[in-house]
Amino acid sequence: MLPGPLALIAEITHRCPLHCVYCSNPLQMAALCSELATEEWVGVYQQAAKLGVLHLHLTGGEPLARTDLTQLVDAAHAAGLYTNLITSGIGLSEHRLTALVRAGLDHVQLSFQDSRESSADWIAGTRAHALKVELAPMIRRSGVAFTINMVVHRQNLDRLEEMIALAESLHPDRLEIAHVQYYGWAFKNRDALLPTRKQVNDSLRIVAVAQERLAGRIHIEAVVPDYYARYPKACMGGWGRQQLIIDPAGKALPCHAAGVIPGLQFHTVREHSLEWIWRESDAFQKFRGEQWMPEPCRSCDRRAMDFGGCRCQAFLVAGDAASTDPACSLAPKHVLIEEVVARVNASSGSADHSPQVGEKINSLWSYRPQPGQ
Amino acid sequence: MPLPQDSSQPRLASGCRWTGEGDKRMLLFPEGVLKLKGTGHAILERCDGQRTFRQIVDELQGLYSASEPEKVRNDVGGFLERLQQKRVVDF
Numbered sequence: 001m002l003p004g005p006l007a008l009i010a011e012i013t014h015r016c017p018l019h020c021v022y023c024s025n026p027l028q029m030a031a032l033c034s035e036l037a038t039e040e041w042v043g044v045y046q047q048a049a050k051l052g053v054l055h056l057h058l059t060g061g062e063p064l065a066r067t068d069l070t071q072l073v074d075a076a077h078a079a080g081l082y083t084n085l086i087t088s089g090i091g092l093s094e095h096r097l098t099a100l101v102r103a104g105l106d107h108v109q110l111s112f113q114d115s116r117e118s119s120a121d122w123i124a125g126t127r128a129h130a131l132k133v134e135l136a137p138m139i140r141r142s143g144v145a146f147t148i149n150m151v152v153h154r155q156n157l158d159r160l161e162e163m164i165a166l167a168e169s170l171h172p173d174r175l176e177i178a179h180v181q182y183y184g185w186a187f188k189n190r191d192a193l194l195p196t197r198k199q200v201n202d203s204l205r206i207v208a209v210a211q212e213r214l215a216g217r218i219h220i221e222a223v224v225p226d227y228y229a230r231y232p233k234a235c236m237g238g239w240g241r242q243q244l245i246i247d248p249a250g251k252a253l254p255c256h257a258a259g260v261i262p263g264l265q266f267h268t269v270r271e272h273s274l275e276w277i278w279r280e281s282d283a284f285q286k287f288r289g290e291q292w293m294p295e296p297c298r299s300c301d302r303r304a305m306d307f308g309g310c311r312c313q314a315f316l317v318a319g320d321a322a323s324t325d326p327a328c329s330l331a332p333k334h335v336l337i338e339e340v341v342a343r344v345n346a347s348s349g350s351a352d353h354s355p356q357v358g359e360k361i362n363s364l365w366s367y368r369p370q371p372g373q
Numbered sequence: 374m375p376l377p378q379d380s381s382q383p384r385l386a387s388g389c390r391w392t393g394e395g396d397k398r399m400l401l402f403p404e405g406v407l408k409l410k411g412t413g414h415a416i417l418e419r420c421d422g423q424r425t426f427r428q429i430v431d432e433l434q435g436l437y438s439a440s441e442p443e444k445v446r447n448d449v450g451g452f453l454e455r456l457q458q459k460r461v462v463d464f
Contacts, residue, residue, distance in 0.1 A: 054401060055401070080392065082401040107403045143387055145386070145389065145460075147403060173388070173460040215458050
């Protein structure tokens with residue numbers, strides 16, 4: 001029998017006070033009026049736990065924008081799920097954090113855009129950095145597992161050592177150095193965000209040194225960005241294999257960006273049970289297993305490791321969701337990635353823009369706006 | 374990284390907790406889950422912040438009396454050290 005999913009990523013709202021230029025939300029965001037109600041999410045968590053899900057990742061948008069967040073954590077915890085809050089911190093107070101921890105929150109993942117306030121706020125399109133720095137000690141004291149997530153790209157990678165030092169000063173258990181992945185707003189802003197080869201190589205060295213130095217204190221998780229890797233990432237641990245995402249309106253997706261793939265019909269938890277969506281729906285079966293694989297994946301030794309890479313990236317870059325992820329050096333369309341990488345490396349490395357906070361129109365990139373009401 | 378000191382009191386790190394009973398007993402932590410059987414399970418169940426490393430080693434020696442005492446100490450210490458690096462235990 002098909003194993004159930006291990007993790008549920010619940011995008012409980014697309015509303016967010018930040019406007020990060022690499023946001024993984026789709027370009028067409030779910031409006032406030034379409035969001036699932038409290039009891040609908042509670043039902044989803046109960047179904048998820050029965051299906052075998054262990055971890056619930058509460059994300060957005062900014063999950064704190066939901067006033068019922070504590071109720072949601074409480075229900076998820078009661079259903080037996082391990083709860084992780086992925087947040088910018090905006091909207092968190094000592095009072096609210098205490099209530100969340102009491103409700104059973106297990107883990108907080110706080111994101112940072114940069115080590116320096118001016119550039120962090122420029123990337124987020126709003127003033128948020130100083131508040132994040134203030135919130136960190138409160139999260140640390142609360143008793144939950146604490147992860148700092150540093151999102152890195154061409155505009156901040158030259159400050160990676162400084163970013164690690166900032167994280168270190170905030171005493172998390174874990175530090176995730178997450179290269180931007182090129183979907184949603186990040187794909188739209190790719191030319192401004194994709195790092196240079198020199199930056200990537202320098203960052204690998206910096207990370208290795210920090211991992212050794214901080215071993216036993218802060219666990220550093222970092223991966224090579226797939227545009228510079230030899231083989232693609234095992235996106236979501238394989239399509240419909242380990243994880244699923246539910247968007248604010250209840251639409252279930254096998255990958256954050258799956259909505260871009262034409263011809264796939266995604267069902268919502270309002271119409272169908274989670275079990276039916278996982279086991280029976282066409283969308284989850286479409287790229288599950290190996291039947292769909294073209295060559296060179298079909299006969300590749302790595303097919304059970306990376307599952308042919310990401311279907312959404314195959315569509316976004318190569319125009320065909322059923323083709324080998326072009327990030328793979330063996331992919332017939334790998335040249336499309338090489339061209340982007342060559343273009344970025346030919347232009348000047350990091351930008352010398354002087355950041356203007358609140359600047360909503362910018363020749364460098366597009367900020368992510370708010371979803372509709 | 375040195376082994377834990379005899380007097381240290383290994384405990385689960387923040388946000389790491391047990392769930393399930395019997396065969397379904399597992400340890401949840403931010404990035405995943407440990408489904409441990411045998412020795413690993415016996416060690417982690419004893420990381421309660423009360424027992425010292427020395428006591429845990431002694432109890433494990435009691436369970437696996439055929440093993441060399443020094444080997445048990447090194448194995449238990451090495452296991453805890455790896456889990457400390459993953460931020461699953463503290464000592």
